[in-house]
Amino acid sequence: MTIRLIIVDDDPLVRAGLTFMLGGADDIEIVGEASDGTEVPALVERTAPDVVLMDIRMPVLDGLAATEALRRRPHAPEVLVLTTFHADEQVVRALRAGAAGFVLKDTPPADIVTAVRRVAAGDPVLSPAVTRQLMIQVAGTGAVPGGRRAHAADRLAALAEREREVALAVGRGRSNAEIAAELYMSVPTVKAHVSRVLAKLGLNNRVQIALLVHDADPAIGDPGPGSGHVG
Known part of the structure; x- marks a missing residue:
């Protein structure tokens, strides 16, 4: 092509x-x-x-x-x-x-x-490492407006439980392999869940998932100390 x-x-x-x-x-x-x-x-x-x-x-x-x-x-x-x-x-x-x-x-x-x-x-x-760096940058921009936070939380709540767990892990900048290890599932299963989350939420890519997770609750999307290391 x-x-x-x-x-x-x-x-x-x-x-x-x-x-x-x-x-x-x-x-x-x-x-x-x-x-x-x-x-x-x-x-x-x-x-x-x-x-x-x-x-x-x-x-x-x-x-x-x-x-x-x-x-x-x-x-x-x-x-x-x-x-x-x-x-x-x-x-x-x-x-x-x-x-x-x-x-x-x-x-x-x-x-x-x-x-x-x-x-x-x-x-x-965007690599998972860059996703984590972006989340750190977003976390430093201040509070999320209440209306946007409520809207984001409602969208996440519409997901099935396993899909939401995967979405939250994406929001923490985890790779598919890391999500698979954390949630005790195979990498192909993680990929399938990510695809369903994108389809249900009408998003283009996993970075938009991460940004939505941060909007819903910045503490959930917080990548944690030291996780912004790019290497």
Whole structure:
């Protein structure tokens, strides 16, 4: 399958570098470029991409607003956020809006190609370690508004007991193998539960599960001391 890709970045040199790098992959076709988020809707309509590589910081309409608008569309392409920071507030908001993950601008070229392929295949580009780091960042942003907390708690309450246990473990940044060991189930069973949770809650990826768990109760989603280590 050829992956149809749009590159959105306000820096023409960055766009040129990404086009050169990604266009060299046999299974990736660059079908369009944009310099600002305002150009994205028409470009997506015209080119029907599978993945949008989206810079988070642009001067007129930033990547966050563009991602939020794009993911509300029916049959929306996947969004891979391009950023210079691991876990700032805008990245977290983009993930809440449905971005499938993020890559840093200094990521090795081969890893960016791999990230595009993974996103196109429906896999989020976030390791459990990065998920834990994100949860630590989210926990430091202050109290969750009461309405959002109640709504999140109601959504989790609609899950079956085993599904909710898996969702809470995802919220603590656990990998599938760690969840399997904690809950005494096989890794394929964990994957099946995660898929059902995503379907029932209408979410795109496990990071959105983790953010929902934090919204419901920050103490539940607290990854605990030392768990933010990335290694």
